Amino acid sequence: MTGAAVVPATSATITAALAANRASQRAILGKRQQARQVRDGNTDQVLKWDLEDLKAEEADLSAQLGPLLEQEQAAAQRALAERQQREMAQAQQAQARAWVQVTSALDALAIAAGAYRRAVEVVAQMEAGLTGNPERRRVVIHRDSGGGAMELAGATLASWLDAEPGVELNLGVLDQLSGSVGELKRSLRAAFFKP
Secondary structure, three states: OOOOOOOOOOOHHHHHHHHHHHHHHHHHHHHHHHHHHHOOOHHHHHHHHHHHHHHHHHHHHHHHHHHHHHHHHHHHHHHHHHHHHHHHHHHHHHHHHHHHHHHHHHHHHHHHHHHHHHHHHHHHHHHHHHHOOHHHHHHHHHHHHOOHHHHHHHHHHHHOOOOOOOOOOHHHHHHHHHHHHHHHHHHHHHOOOOO
């Protein structure tokens, strides 16, 4: 012989049972009123005992409800904390992957900058040879090195990386800049804030 599965009590089932219990008590009070009106003492007495049983059951259900609510709240808080930990781990993994992309881009930039420097040195040497002025080599390297653009780009990107959370950056001011500085900063803005 198999019995019905026992369903563990929850605050919802206890609350529903309390509501049904209280509805039954109200119904019995109405029936007792009717029994008294017709002077049916036996029925009134039976209903009184039924009412006492329901009140005892109500007290038992009420005593169960508080601890169940506490258990369910604690379980919900544990589930929330676990979910937040999972989300944090995922966010940290995404952050680590994004930083790998940054460092890879920096490596690629260093390779490209090295190749550019060597190309600038060739042009500088050739210009110095064509003009017969060895000082021209230093001037060309200084003029064409791109160091200023690299410094500006690095400082601009670093300022955006370090910006205070919640503080809106005034990026519209970049549209007012002219020349190569404005052009570079607008290009960086478009790439950095690309969704």
